[in-house]
Amino acid sequence: MRLTTERLMLREFAADNWQALHAIESLPEVARYQSFDPRTVAESRAYVQETSQHESDDPRLTYDLAVILRSADRLIGRCGLGITDDDHREAMLWYTLHPDEWGRGFTTEAARAVVDAGFRELRLHRIWADCDPANIASWRVLEKLGMRREGHLRENAWIKGEWVDSLIYAILDREWLPERRRASGSP
Template identity: 50%
Template sequence: MELLTPRLLLREFKEDDWHFTNLYEADLKVMRFQTQEVRDFKGSQEYIQQCIAEAKEEPRTLFDLAIVLRSTDMLIGKVGMKVDYDAEEAALWYILNRTYWNKGYGTEAAQELLKFGFEELHLHRVWADCDPRNIGSYRIMEKLGMRREAHFRENIFIKGEWCDSLVYAILDHEWQHKIIPS
């Protein structure tokens, strides 16, 4: 599976991608608001192997794709969706190497995956969540046209503390009528 945007290629992970994913998976600032801990080399290798195996499952419910800069062929992050076909919805996520923050890559990648979800998988709803302190993450959701549905207080225990969660979502008919600024 490959999806193209003006600046990005979203593709399946390859065995040797762990070298690049570990650049952000081992970064404490990048991983601060993620549920998983920082990963060592072995953890990154195992995660890539898991992604490759899950991509072969039928029906496919997990779409975890590498974000690659088309201009340099550099893997800079990942974007994904976990699909629940019975509910006609999916959970969306994204994570970028810190070097590539604030350049619009996260929004561009997530926008293309939303398009795939609504136009190819015919989903009714896509949602995402984040820690309210993760301003960059919820700004991406807002740029995607997602609306805030909830602010849960101390609903998840992550890395030794109780954390809040913001939940954003967009429906298929909202997606059809939205315009995302460049």
């Protein structure tokens, strides 16, 4: 999968992208709200290798894309979808960006492209995401995408030695695609 936005290109990971990804996901501030600790070199290398193997899966259930800043031809993060229920056409959205790029709208731009591809190309019905309630920037991205907060799960995950809450957000194809709104009779 390859997606292009005004400022970004989202594409499959190349084998040597593990170094750029490691420079991002080895940072404590990036791992702060993630389920993983800052990644080691070996973990980063293995992650990119594993991600690349999903390209040939049939059916393909994981789309984890490198986020490239077009003006600098530089990897600045990753964004993707994991199909959680193929029968119900449902997928989970995720994103991670280098802290130097936070606050510039890149996360929203990348996530918008991935969600759009999820509905238009993958024909998904529902895309959802979860985030830590303390990660205000993340849930604001989800709200900018038009996702609705569906729930607040209390202490539902044991992460880094403590119970943490999760906010659940989702959007449906008919809420994203104007042609689906008309077909369903929704405004």
